[in-house]
Amino acid sequence: MEATEQAPLDVEAIRADFPILEREVADGRDLVYLDNAATSQTPDQVVDAIADYYRRYNSNVHRGLHELSQEASVAYEDAHDKLAEFVGGEDREEMVFTKNTTEAENLVAFAWGLNELGPGDEVVLTQMEHHASLVTWQQVAEKTGAEVKYIPITDEGYLDMDAAAEMITEDTQLVNVVHVSNTLGTVNPVGDLADIAHDHDAFIFVDGAQAAPTRPVDVQEIDADFYAFSGHKMLGPTGIGCLYGKRHLLEAMEPYLYGGMMIKKVTYEDSTWNDLPWKFEAGTPVIAQGVALAEAVDYIEDVGMEAIQAHEEELTEYAYDRLTETGDVDVYGPPGDDRGAVVSFNVDGIHAHDLSSILNDYGVAIRAGDHCTQPLHDTLGVAASARASFYLYNTREEVDALVDAVDEARDIFA
Amino acid sequence: MEATEQAPLDVEAIRADFPILEREVADGRDLVYLDNAATSQTPDQVVDAIADYYRRYNSNVHRGLHELSQEASVAYEDAHDKLAEFVGGEDREEMVFTKNTTEAENLVAFAWGLNELGPGDEVVLTQMEHHASLVTWQQVAEKTGAEVKYIPITDEGYLDMDAAAEMITEDTQLVNVVHVSNTLGTVNPVGDLADIAHDHDAFIFVDGAQAAPTRPVDVQEIDADFYAFSGHKMLGPTGIGCLYGKRHLLEAMEPYLYGGMMIKKVTYEDSTWNDLPWKFEAGTPVIAQGVALAEAVDYIEDVGMEAIQAHEEELTEYAYDRLTETGDVDVYGPPGDDRGAVVSFNVDGIHAHDLSSILNDYGVAIRAGDHCTQPLHDTLGVAASARASFYLYNTREEVDALVDAVDEARDIFA
């Protein structure tokens, strides 16, 4: 192994924190979990943080004046600070906890989009947007009379930045771009897009669902107005997502959902709203999930985000190379040395779903389908693809297991 | 102890399942947790179900074709069936998982209210609604031009049913009523209100946040169109709520949030929606929380809901009697033998927040404030109240501890 500045991951030690990776599937095969872009596994430290919450200080927040409530409140508020800091935000006031990335998109679409957009306004997306943003802005446009445009992709799966520069105009109110494509693996130049958007007084919403778990993110460097990601894709629990928003934008926005916690004063006639971020968190919030996600951030920071990224890049390139050794595999998106840790592909003559069924028999868990990017698949000219995606606990041996299982499928369908 | 048809709870055995109840607070006092209406504690069985999920079959649902995904999907779908059945619904298609009761209210408000209400339409609430429904329908009314009316309460804290019969008219589109008041403890005649609403072709939304955890609920018997409750108030985790809706209503409704999972087909131009209940669950759902909540239902059913209710009624009446022994305590709401397991009160000359601070020193955790019913508190003529609320693991000794601590507060403020 070459000397690198970055100490490599101790993958064996990491795997010991993830008991699920010891599991057997398909009548006795070792699980090879390569579906990380769908959801990541959860280390014992995070599971223990959840159990500790319920066994020691579970309570509603902001509401009681007793000690349990105080402890839960402090932990929940601190989790906001930690997650804000994790992506370079200033503090808790810029960090709203949602249910998932999808809800973060909808929050901005409802609280800002429905109130501010109208005929003549444009929302610029990309052809590789996830349904979370694509369907949301499409429907908001339909309701408001605004128009949605899609920045096209090149043959190699990059964004066509010339087209972007032309499509983003004075009519553009928002640019919504996926930071790392969950299908193509493309790492988009979100900072450049932010500059173009801001030159035209448009906001930029960056969908960081695949980026935040896998590389250092700095919303201030990007100059992102909004940045969203999901806990369950970064070693955290299901049921929590994060919306970073610039403070002055969140302050100016109408609330999203209504109820307790998000209000200041309520009468039978009218209500006023609470301060950030609580204004956007109606009802009893995702307390245990917030505490657990903060623990996941600790785990990631202990391992080191740069090391995680380097490990993933190495695995991804290796997988890309091995999968394309034979001539019958189409891999979608940029070359293996310039992409996030997802590799979507099709093998000639084998439907992706048949492939994944067979892979499952060899213990290899991948995803097959459209990965919530149906229109992109239409653009690629396929109904579905198989997708392998990697995370910090995956190994080269697991890539080999994938390639071997693909071979078995070839034999069956030969 | 008298012979009852219903075997009494084995409270000691139950308490052994809740390690948090062994906790010490306030420098060495035993915790006396009487803030159950805010959030309930979580038994080991539920915590173990969460840990088991993450350690054994954590996966995204509906999306992979691998074994983990299959297991997670089945567990998550079965949880819908279980929760539907828990309140008398038919099956999963009538059961949508949300983040909490508040989101369930907002779901109907957004997907139905914003689309269907207009000037001339009326939404009838009660004076004792929680902010979850009160603020939500107030704001939807403001956006749509509809009007909100409040069924008044009697001096004893019951709904004024004569007024209700007059206020619900042909203009009424929806009646939203809290099943058990989280402040007054009033158990509302939701079946009668449903009849009145239906006589006028209005829908009825029942807020069951305090009822579903504490008594048998049958939405078909009530003839509720919508029924909502929260996992964290019924031994389940934070981050999950339940919306029961009649199938044909949910089918006819527009979607709520947009994104993956809730769609069927997506193009760059348009989208179609998935079947129930997934149409209303956008993005990666609350998988672990669904699994855990199903486990909480198992726990409740093992203990027996009728036994839980009987135990609570006994404790509530005892607490009511003991708190009113002296003449200086105002308890709000109906008599002690006709209410849910909440007792809100004020002690002459002691602000509720001062009271709760002092109680906390004696280990007694209650809530002080407006309990998310600010307008009701205005009606009661107080800014805040103290609230003790009971659940299956509470004991008469804990009620005594409450009363003793109130005495100490009296001494301090004497």
Next chain:
Amino acid sequence: MSMGSDMYRQQILDHYRNPRNQGELPEPTFSHEGYNPSCGDELEFDVELRDDGETIERVAFRGEGCAISQASASMLSEKLPGMTLDEVDELDRDDVLDMLGVEVTPMRIKCAVLSEKVVQDGAEIYAGEADEVDQTTTED
């Protein structure tokens, strides 16, 4: 849990590679299409009835998708001629799985039964027993 590879027996692969009755009928009594969102499978069946208005004379189908869905359509197209609509209505999941002759993993059941559902829905709509729907879908 059964092994997924067991699904890909020779018979299935044969029907997948060489689908029977693929194409269109010139004068179908009714046609109906269906979609399985979980695999993106699409199928459209044409059905021609005998003069009794009851018995299937011929069927043809067009489709795209995974081996399970397409082989199932091909095998079903061989089985349908001679059956009455009532008999079609009585077909259930087990009949389809028997017909396929392999153990279908739970994740793939929807692929297997799509063809049966399309023909049943088409027949019901034709008989006026069901509302017109553009497309049958298996739940995602």
Next chain:
Amino acid sequence: MSMGSDMYRQQILDHYRNPRNQGELPEPTFSHEGYNPSCGDELEFDVELRDDGETIERVAFRGEGCAISQASASMLSEKLPGMTLDEVDELDRDDVLDMLGVEVTPMRIKCAVLSEKVVQDGAEIYAGEADEVDQTTTED
């Protein structure tokens, strides 16, 4: 964690029961009100400056709420006369807690500091250094 009952020392209770400087000033230089959502505490302060436009001559307050918030307002009202607005601006949480002379539990800090925040915000608005807001609030 400190004991909450320790908060209710005689001095606090005395100020709560017999608030000093309660009422209104006939000609306040400025007035400002505040609200603490967590306890529902309300306070309104009137402040009269000396001719130098800098130094506080007199204050009066009206309010409703818990013992901590009301005692804190009463004690602060005794401390303010003679202070300049700059000195008021420099007051921080610790000064208030020192003034109260008890250990305030974290849950009740907002009650304790409401009076200080109201006067500071009022002074800043008066000096034109802050935007006009109707009401100061401690975060819920």
